[in-house]
Amino acid sequence: MDAKAQNWDDLRYFLAVAKTGSLSGAARRLGVNHSTVFRRIGAFETELGVRLFERLPSGYLLTQAGEEMREGALRVEDEIASLSRKVTGQDLRLSGMIRVTTLDMLAFGLLPRHLANFRTVYPGIEVELIVGNVTLNLNRREADIALRVGNAPPETLVGRRVGQLVFAIYGSENYLAGKGGTGLEQHDWIGFDTEHAALTRRFSAFLPSAQPLLRTNSIAAAIAATKAGLGLAPLPCGLADLETDLVRVAALPEDFTLDLWLLTHEDLRQTARIRAFLDFMAKELAKEASVLEGRSSSDATRTGWKDDLC
Template structure:
């Protein structure tokens, strides 16, 4: 089958693609800036050379045959490769642009990502961000989102991405209620009211801890939002487990113990394999990975936010984690 292709030029593939896109000869001729008879004659020559029809002629237009579909698919691949080589030879990649849909939980958006997204927009003004607040698994294959930012130890197997940090959790209460948290006794903790994530999130270890260790009459408040837990603790409803990046950012809260490694979760930047080389997706993943790396010690609970004098409030009583790979396949 290779011989019939020998005398086909790129212009012949362009002609086939133009007829397929226009579903007829007049519009295809206009798109190629040639006359109708030229397209008709050259298409017949191509089909004769290949020994097969590429289009079925109907009153409503030209419809691809199976052979025509294969030729158009080949034309599309050639077009992409020729364009890519041209960019490489010109020494430039296309500037990131267009809409980028990103899904993230509200707690990460408000307490970590918002300043980063603002800086990204300033650096890449042609990229428009569409943020979807959700912690549910969206279908990236159907473009429900282009990038998913998730705290999980089991990322979906059909996605690829980068593990950029490990989110630490600790027990928090109001600073006004616990002026000496290091001197807190177990008896004092047993007398406290608790706030917890709801039973619908029972797979989380913090929820299991409350279910197994806190009397039901001491669980004063449940909510299905990590951000809502922090708000409830800050309001004085009770003590509760909160990600350190949220708890340490609130001056009114204080840790009642060191971060618990059992409650930590990996922070992933995920995308679909077909999108990983998209200029806007690649630019976003690279940028966000770099920004998160700058805040990694804070995310992982090793330090608290600087005080007004620019010095750290304190170092968490926690063993530093092993370094994470900057990029890997997201496998469960």
């Protein structure tokens, strides 16, 4: 491997395949088609004179040379991302692109109306919304801003706790009509997989005998399944209460909550367009406290802070 390996665009394609393990996954990540990734990886290996991946039925597996290449490529990626953050951090224009990542349940049920309001106030700022349960790396500029749930955000990021998601048990009217006074243990349940381990652990402690007939990594999918009458599910009140055909069946223990965080990398905190988005969304989401917590607005309290972004 010689100096020709230092073409960053080639390394970018290589890392996308290394991280996703497939051409299709890399294509989605890079925003190109499958054949482009196939062609670029083949040309890169030919130029280097070494095979970086084993082509297996299950996907692309790094060879020993590929493993060594990945370590160096990640260091290059970190350096480029650091430089990009520092340069972007000096940008005082209220225009340009910001990349926002969040979970599907927030993207579908909470953000759209606030994004519409943001667009009205800041027409020069374009938002790219990246939806998924996989946590993108803000250090490597995979996204600029993250709206995340969880009670322990990474120390490398700064931001605000802008709310709290309170959960309760919900079922559809049609499902409940056929169950009468059945106890919770006798109901069919919709649960979550290992991507929502905190919720799974808390629910198991609450109702150990419940065995979900359906598990999903998507809370939005759990809401849809509950509406379809598959069973009961622990769902966030701020989303489930908006569904007119869902009924809140029972409360959950007080610890069955998740904090809602609006986060960015410290190097980007003073970038004008990013600061504008953070400040705007923090105010908008704070108004949602009573909805997110499943209570009346008269009981609303102020949310806390991780960092004051000053």
